[in-house]
Structures are given as C-alpha cells and as structure tokens.
Amino acid sequence: MVARIRGLVHDGTLGTDDPLPSTRALAAELGVARGTVVAAYEQLDGEGYIRTRHGGAARVVGGAAGGRSGDVGGGPVPGAGREAGVGRASRPAPAPAPAPVSAHVPVPVLDCRPGIPAVTAISPRDWRAAWRAAADAPLRNGLSDPLGLPALREQVVVQLGLARGFTPGVSDVVVAAGTSEALSLLVEALRARLGRLPRIAVEDPGYRSGHRALTSAGAELVAVPVGPDGIDLAVLAGTSADAVVVSPTHQYPLGSVMPVGQRRALLARAASVGMVVVEDDYDSEFRHRGTPVPALAALDTDGVVVHLGGFSKTLDPRLRCAYLVLPRAAGPLHDAVVAARTARGAVVAEPVQVAVAHLLRTGAFRRHLGRVRRDYTHRREQIARRLAGSGVAGLEARALTGGLHAVLTWPGPAVGAAVPTGAEVVARVAAAGVLVADLADYEVERGRSGPGVVLGYGAVTLPELDRALDVVLAAIREPVAATLVDPRATILRAAVPGASVPGPADSGPVVP
Template sequence: MDQSSKVAAVVARVRALVHDGTLGAGDPLPSTRSLAGELGVARGTVVAAYEQLDGEGYLRTRQGAAARVVAGAGGAPGVSRGQRGPAPDVAPAEAPERLGVDCRPGIPAVAAISDRDWRAAWRAAADAPLRNALSEPAGLPALREQLVVQLGLARGFSPSVSQVLVAAGTSEALSLVAEALGTLLGRAPRIAVEDPGYRSGHRALTSAGADLVAVPVGPDGVDLAALAAVDVDAVVVSPTHQYPLGSVMPVGHRRALLAHASAVGMVVVEDDYDSEFRHRGSPVPALAALDTDGVVVHLGGFSKTLDPRLRCAYVVVPAGPVGEAVRSARTARGAVVAEPVQVTLAHLLRTGAFRRHLGRVRRDYTHRRERIAVRLADTGIPGLEARALTGGLHAVLTWPGTPTGAAVVTRAAADGVLLADLADYELERGRSGNGIVLGYGAVTLPELDRALDVVLTAVRAGSSGPG
C-alpha cells in the first residue's frame, strides 16, 4: 500500500468514528505518534491524515495540543458509517432546526488561528506601556513597518513606511480616497467601479461624494474597452480575485490598465481582495508592484485573513499630489483604529503567527473549494456554473432561466442556509443573470455539504416550476 492509500485509510477510519458517534464534538484524538504505533504506520502518515481531516472540518489541530473533533462534524444526513457523499434533499420544515448554516460571503475562518498566538498577541497589547498622548492619524509606526515587510514578501513591492496609512476597514479606505480626490479636484470625483462589484465599497464612495460609473467585468477583470470609453478620474478594481465573480486579471491586462491610466491621468485604486488565497494557478503580481508612474493606490486589510470585526485595513499611497491628498485626508479625520488592535496585529506579523495562520486557512479553504467543485461537477442541472473558485473564500453559482437568485436565497433561508443574491452586487440590474454567492470560509465540510444540498434543491425546484 502506497503512502497516499495509507493516509486515506486513516482518514476513513477517523471519519467513520465521527459519523457513527463514537467520537463526539470536543473529543480528543490520540497523538500522532501513539496512533501511528497502534496502526503500524509511519507518524508522517497520521500527521498527513490529521491535516486532511482538519481541512475537511472534522478536526481542529493545534500545535502542542491534542487534535479534537469539531462541533457539527458528525451525523451528516445521508452519510453512512465510513462513507462520504452528498446528503439527500433536506425537507424545508426540518432544515432550520438541523442546519443553521451561515454561508454569506465575507466571513473567514476566524477561529482557525492558534489560541496560543492569538492570546500572545493580545498580551503584547496589554503589556504595552500606557502613555499620555493622541494616536498618530497614519497609524502606529510598528504596524506600518510590519506591513511594509509583509507587502515585500507577499505582494512584491516595498513602499516606505510613510506611504502606508491605517484605515478602519476597506470601506473607510475607499471613502478616504474619494474624499481626497474631491478635495484635490475641487468637485465630485467620477469613479469607475466594477459591475457587479463590492456593494459596501460603492456605498462608501457615494457617501464620500463620488459619482459612480458602472463598468462591466469580463473573464480578464474590468472591461478595458468599456473603461476607455468613459471619462473618469479614478477606477476601483479587484484584479487578483474580482469580487464577486472571481476573475483574475492577467499581467498583460494589468499593464494595459496602468498604461491607460498613466496616459489619461486616471488613478487606479487596487482593492487587493483575497490576494492571500490562491487555490489554482500561479500568483499574479500586485498592480502596485507593476506601477512605474505612481498611478496606483493600493488597499489591503485583515477582514478576510483574520477577523472583519477588527476593522483594520491599510492604504499604500503613491508619491505625488494624490498621495499627499490622501495623507491629508487621513490626518484631518484622525486616528480610527484602536492602538491595542494595531499592536496586536503588529505582533502577529512580527512573530510569524500571521503567516502560520495563513498557511492553515489556505489548506482549509482549498479543501472546501475542492468539495464544491466535486459536488457541482455532475448535478444534472442544465447550465449550472460555478465561478470564483480559483481563490478566495466564496463561490458564485449561476444558471440560465428560472429560478431567480432572490428566490433561491429566500428558499434557502427558510431551510436554514444564509446566502447572498448575485443581483444585489449589480449597479445595472440584469447584467450577471441569475445566481447566488456562497461563502465557505467559516463552515465545516459537513456544513458545506448540507448547504449545497439545500441550494441545489432550491435551484432544481425553481427550474421545474414558477421562479
């Protein structure tokens, strides 16, 4: 028996014990060394099996602690002992009690971070000396310094610390940029946005006084021909994993966008959404890493990597008038992220805990992405398509004809599964067709199976009757 078969055998054995109730939520498993001895296999085999089960949502492993069974991992409908497969259709009347799965996009695996690393980071914040002073509007230098290191390692460019500004989430960062452009131009800025796109970002831009121009999105990201046809001061793009459709902008397309921006004096606001999570294909350099003319304002944050409730993002501004305007707007608004939060994040970055966490959740998200791909490969639903699976922590499901996305969202909610309607991301209605957005960052693999059962049942039911 080869190594992969041995790992599969250990995985199947543990799954069976979870599904038949022998192992329940919170129960510890033997150490990898002791179980390897009992089974007569190499310890590496058990380590690999535990890692797979962790990624599938059956176990949660922690360095220096026993692996434990995750709550909700056992007793999935339609799964017999020792087997793994799709659950049968769930009756709507029973679903709210049995399911209660939140698959709305934007919720990451918050609890996946090591307890030890998380507590150590907050202790560092608690141990920081108290001082009689106001917070720096640009953010703590310690955090900004660590962000420069992280950008150099992960995104291929190293700005100066003075170019990095801390913001209260991506929406606040976008409103900051819009406000700065309005001040610089002396009028409401015209800003092109992807359609469909980041709806909270759209609201942030308009609340800061911007006029939005919707530009369609294609397989290579924002449609450059459509963008060239409009007169705008800036464009907001999510090139690494377009939100929500998931298209990845190729390098050639990125260079063409930057060349057009430089030629017409347009600012490119790069929302580096989901750049940390690539499940397929090679990493693509950030627009900021390709920018030689100082036209890119780069946005990043911790909402999808750690916890959206931290409300911490950052803006990297270019040299020149635009960068100075954004910095002035930041200074005028004052500090917005609590210093203990900034100290905590700086500690996670400096100690390597943040990168260890990313390694863990990348594996988890890849397992869930693969599960979605397998489940949707042969559904028998004509025209059903899964998109946005090359990266990130959500999937988009689209289909021709009925039912509408809203109808599927409503039926799924009645069955205890929360989703988002793709149409809600559109500025021009009807551009994307019928579909839903399903987040898988915070659900276990059994929960994901149950949610997919409900979604597929709702799509089948709507396609065979009134939508």
C-alpha cells in the same frame, strides 16, 4: 527572492534578529517549490544576511540591517449596492428597510454568506499572545498617530515585500478602519485635489459595500462591466473617470483574474489620462489554482496605483483594520490623503494595531495563512466535486481559483420554463436554515449577470458545507410556480448584508 530579502535587510525593513517565514510557509505563499526557498535561505546564510538553524526560524544577522523606529509593548520593535447605466451611473437608490421576518421562517443555522473567514482557525496561543502584547503596552498621555502605529506600518511593508512583490516606504502606508473607510478617505482626498466631486469607475457586478462608501462620500459612480479578464478596458476608456476601483487578483464577486497584459494596458491608460487606479487586493492570499499573480502596485512605474489591503478576510472582520499604500510619485494625491487622514484622526484603536503588528512580526500571521489556505483548498475541491455531479442543467461555478466563496449561476428562463431567480433560491435555502447571497445584489446595472447565488465557505466545516450544498442544489432544481411569488424573497434580500465576494470568471462547468 534572494535579492528581495537582501533589499529588505539593506533598507532596514528587516532588522536584527527578525524571524523569516518557514521555508514551507513562504514556498506556499509564493507558489514555488520549497527547495527554491531552501536554496535562497542557504545562499543568504552563506552571505551573512541570515542565520538558519534546524527546528527554528531563520533570523536576520545583527549588524546587517539599518535602524527603524516604532514600538510595540513599549520596547523597540525589530521590523520584520444601485441602479445605473454603463456609461454614466448615478449613486444607488437607498436600500429598502428590512421587512420583519415572519415567525414561520426558522432561525438560520448555517451562515454561508460571502466575506466570512475562518476566524476561529487561528492558534489560540498566538491570538492570546498578540493581545497580551497590546495589554503590556505602557499607558501614556497622548493621541495615536493618525496615519497609523509605525510598528504596524513597518510590518505591512515587510509583508508586502515578501508576499506581493513590492516594498513601499513606511511613510507611504496609511492605516484605515476597513476597506469602506479607506475608499471614503480616497474620495475625500480626490475632492480636495480636483475641487469637485470625482467620477469613479467601478466593476459591475462588484463590491457593493465599497460602492456605498464611494457614493456616501460624494463620488459619482460609473459602472463598467466585468469580463473573463476583469474590468472591460474598452468601456472604461470611454468613461472619462477620475479614478477606477479594480480587484485584479480575484475580482469580486465573479473571480476574474486580470492577465498581466491587461494590467499593463490599464496602467498605461491611467498614466496617459491622469486616472488613479485603486487596487483592492482582495483575497490575494488565497490562490487555490495557478501561480501567485503580481500586484498592480508591483508593476506601477508611473505612480498611479493606490494599493488597498487589510485583515478582515485573513484574521477577523471585527478588527476593522486595513491600509492604503500611496504611490510615491503621486505627490498631490499622497499629500491630500495624508491631510484627510490627519484631519479625521486615528480610526483604528491602538491596541488593535499593536496586536496585529505582533501577529505579523512573530510569524503568527503567516502560520495562520498556511493553515487556512489548506482548509479553504479542501473546501473548494469539495464544491467542485459536488457541483460536477449535480445534474443541474447549465449550472456553472465561478470564483473557485481562489478566495472564500463560489458563485453559482444557471441559465435564465426560456420560453415556457419556470427557472428560479437568485432571490427565490436565497429565500428557499433560508427557509431550510442556510444563508447565501443573491448575485443580483452585487450589480450596479440590474440584470447584467443573470440568476445566481454567492456561497461563502470560509467559516463552515466540510460536513456543514455538504449540507449547505444539498439545500442550495435542491432549491435550484425546484421549478417556480408561475402564479406564485414567495414573499420571503424580499425579506431575505433585505436581510443579507453587503459582504465582499471574490472569485474567477470560469464560464464552464465546474472543473476540480
């Protein structure tokens, strides 16, 4: 930790008077004891890198850092989806048009679909201050930097250095309008580099909006199953894919966590065959159990990893602000992405970038993460308690070691049994005023996962979560009449949008 902060100061990433996170916040973010951070700060203070004071933020000492460019508010800124086989998947069939919802289906009152964070949890004072900074930025005649506002890219570098264990160059960071746009940009760059449509391996089940973005940009999808350790490397080895998209820290939606050995094996294979690894760092900020997992990009020594992050699940999906970190050693890909981004132009409004940069620079972003991390942990524990005593035979919960959602699965129908499908449970709970997602909608190859639903808990209170669990568990317990089909299953399936879902693949009953 001491060496990392020293490095950020030496290379100018952290500048004069930049604030550092509080010892409590940084300890929670890194998963270490607070005393460890206190000792590190004391050592850095003694060495003259920072100054600490009681009741205030530790700050970088003047003269210790190199210079940087970029401004926020006009002044200098100190930086601080799918039918396919496993081996060869074609693009998904288009989704059916939503059917009109009949009048007897009530308006949902609890939205527990995945991918919705606690947007209102941020401090109103911090939120208003960020937008005041955007409003105070001077008007000017000119276009925005297509690669992104330098001040925002600098702050992304600082955050990655503190929280994810690697420090890219500012020129390696490219701002995108959400994860889907970032994936589309990568496909465009790969097409230019390869001179043909790229074959891209994806996790199955996986991020359906990402799948749509890839196929819409012209990629051919190759579906690879997910196991307890993440994507199946043996199946991946037989695909001859040009790139693979993985979410190794919290696989979406099943929540598998890829062990370090598997990560190194994936990187070694990618380097040996020239495959690009796209790391979707989904939900890395929210670990409820265990120690933080290193980013793939932090282990990459061959320049094969494109790191993808954003602010949709930490701040607000409506910001549509994400970023790619390009590997320095991958010159042709780096140049192709920059060329594609430059040709498309800036896609995230500059005031939005100014506001996000302000939240990062002032420490408001890290304070917000600390608050919601505690709240999400409480909700995760509530789900674990409720499901442990549910009395539903074979009910399992996955994705509870981190993130904002839980995946509930139950055994498929045996001979003579009438077990509900995920779509039937989705329809039943919607009729009771609760929205969840069908696990089958995240599959590329249908039937791979069995019956299940995905329940998001980021944007609901504990009492609301209790009510939603009452409704979901009752719907799972209720047997299906063999001769009846609920038409609302189709209606609700069409109505559920493609939100991302993370979670670990714990294959047993829920354990708090």
